[in-house]
Amino acid sequence: MSDATMKQKSGLSRRSMFFIVLTAILFAIPLIPGVPVYWITLLDNIGLAALVAIGLILLTGVGGMTSFGQATFCGFAAYTTAVLCAYHGFSPWISLFVAVAVTLVAAVILGIITVPLSGHYLPLGTLAWGIAIFYLFSKLDFLGRNDGITPVPPISIAGYQFFDSRSIFYVIWIFVIIAVLTTTNLLDSRTGRAIRALRGASGAAESFGVDTTRTKLVVFVYAAMLAAISGWLYAHVQRAVNPTPFGVGASIEYLFMAVAGGTGHPAAAIFGAAFVTLLKEILTRLLPFLFGGQAHYEEVVFGIVLVLILQKSRLGLWPLVEKLLPQPADPFIDRKAEALPVRTRPEPGSKILDLDTVRKQFQGLVAVNDVSFSIKAGEIVGLIGPNGAGKSTTFNLVTGTLPLTSGKIEFRGEPIHGLSPRQIAQRGIGRTFQHVKVLADMSVLDNVALGAHLRGSAGVASASLRLDRAEEARILAEAARQIERVGLGEHMHKQAGSLALGQLRILEIARALCLDPTLLLLDEPAAGLRHFEKQQLSELLRQLRSEGMTVLLVEHDMGFVMNLTDHIVVLDFGTKIAEGSPAVVSKHPAVIQAYLGADA
């Protein structure tokens, strides 16, 4: 920790220094005398593609949504600016805002249609509107049909016109650098954690108050905005627009860049854009030279390379490059950050959760049959029963994952049945999962900080511009505090995927604690743990109880439950058969019969 503080105080990590030097070298290239214009033009094209690819990496590589429509968004912006500047004499800088606004509206409309699509329906949906809108571009009279619009005036600043590749280079790459910075900032924030959770842990994210549908839409629109800027630049660099660069072929090329780059880092997008652009350039020049005849051979090699990358390195090529770079510094944790506000605690011994004749029917099967029980603040309550007793179903009814058939559930005097998992989380119920749901490639700290999602409010804009730092420091400090509270302090900066199952279960408890819950729901917390790990877990739960926490756990392991809990509810075939202290329950004839059979 003192090491991290040092790095923070000395300003920049070695990784950041590396990127700054790289940028400085890049920006010096056009100034070197004798560098051919051809090279500069290539760099310009890489920059234009990189803008789109950065958005696509966020959308596909991080958010898990594969889009075949990014070129379409370039098209919206390019055509808007072309119409305004070529036909109506607008200044390109004014049309930038209009172009972005038009694309924003289009992205929100298409996003509302696309984002709810699940699985492979989502990329198919983008493919469908991508093709439809491409044909629209090429058929509409006011967009010049297949011929497009020409000439589009160049960008100018104070009378200076950016005509040649060298000067436009700086305009393009300044936009790219800004996009990298805002995207990196966005990923390293409260919203960024929610975005990263979309892929593979959206169920967990919902249980910590993340509106995953809205978050998907935000990422979708953000990626479209970057594509819009690229399209606007393209129109003024090429000084003309026509439908071809905005078709599905182009979108596939952008996707190829994202796949070649891979993973969640914006730098991977630049790498992917450079890889694909240069590969294409080499192929279009080299192959006709080797084989003679027409162009388009590059498509053959393109396809093969794409298939090979997916066969050999499914995470793209960037991880191979990244290994060679200096490691990023661990995030700085400001121990002096003001603590996040906490909820009022319930009076110890008061009723905190109350189930009243709760019933769940799956068609003819009654999984939970009019079960009633209540939990007092400061207790550890166990919900037990043989296989198929309805424990997990009851658990899912309380967490809002399943709707009730009838009955009432009250939490702190307020009915919570019929609420979504997100709304239930807002009321202060934290939960863990029977099958651990953590993001393996995210650090323990970030995984746990996701639990504090509802205790912050910073959105995309403030995260991108780094205006969220005070709040973020408070969230990270809280996450660090909870990690240390459960005893995972030494693993804080490791990737969650490197932890053992027992540690992951503890991590999930730390994440739930980050929500500042007044009730903790644990779904089979001891499943798959070794004896020693179970003891540690018992110890942790006792400690939490002594600090005033209320816990409801569903559990199989009788020994674990008997030694730990204050109160036990026993279910069998969906019906409550017994309730009371461990001593009472363990001697209850119905319980013995349920567990050991009729004759015992």
Next chain:
Amino acid sequence: MDSTILLFLVQDGVTNGALYGLLGVATVLVFAVTRIIFVPQGEFVTYGALTLALLDTGRVPGTVWLLLGFGLVAFVIELWMSRHELDARRIGKEALAKIVLPCLIVAATFWLAPMKLPPWANLLLALAIVAPMGPYLYTIAFRPVAEASVLTLFIVAIGVHLSMQGLGLLFFGAEGLRATPLSSTSLPVGPLVITGQTLSIYALTLVSMAALTFFFNKPLFGKALRATAINRLGARLVGIRTSLSGSIAFVLAAIIGALTGALTAPMTTIYYDTGFIIGLKGFIAAIIGSLASYPLTVVAALVVGIAEAFASFFASQFKEVIVFTLIIPVLIWLSLSSHHVEEEE
């Protein structure tokens, strides 16, 4: 618009719809067995059509070299993937299927092509050239990633499409070709004329749909193929050879694709990228059939074909826009009605 035009439009739509239906059925078949959203289905159409058109003129089509190349690469990859369990018998078997077979087909083509055989014989030869490419392609591109997510397989399929379309250009050139019809019989029905060619398309579509529906629902073998897609590991544990299932699906897909191409080639000029455009429409039909139902796919294909025919009459400019927009509400409906399972990458 009078009733004659209406009838013409419907007939046009039904004929195109039947073609889309054939391809849609093949797309459903491949997805049902391998979980691959098989974008390159249309390339088999191009290959089949252009191979037939070239055979018609007595030339040796470039696809024979493709066949040889695919076989060779598939042979190498097959040996590499099974390098730990190789013996002489296995190597011999693979060499027979992936090297000797294509060599024989190439030799036969060189011998038969200059003879200018009747159309039906050329059709059989074209099928023999294109059909083995299916399983070769499966071995080369998809078997090494057979366990990957639907999305990864989808992107691999797009890579394969790019390569195959590029190869089509390389071997056939940018100029379009047309084949001679299989039969010149025609049947006047009221104001319409139904040709033997269109009748054979209808028949083929219906037979494929019915056969695949039966095959996947009744015999144990069909069930085994379906099991492969639902749970590869489980299927293997109960003794189903999953890679064989994939190869069978791909050979059927290649045959259906090549047949579609061969039946289309006499009616319209086929270019190196025509197959992809036809394939996309079949693809839409397959998606509307939720990549699962053969009859529903054919019905959807007919709707797409008829919608397209009417769109090209009333708003020919926006034909494609209308057809591709059709699919979006269907996707939303399918997405809402299917149970979403989080697919972990």
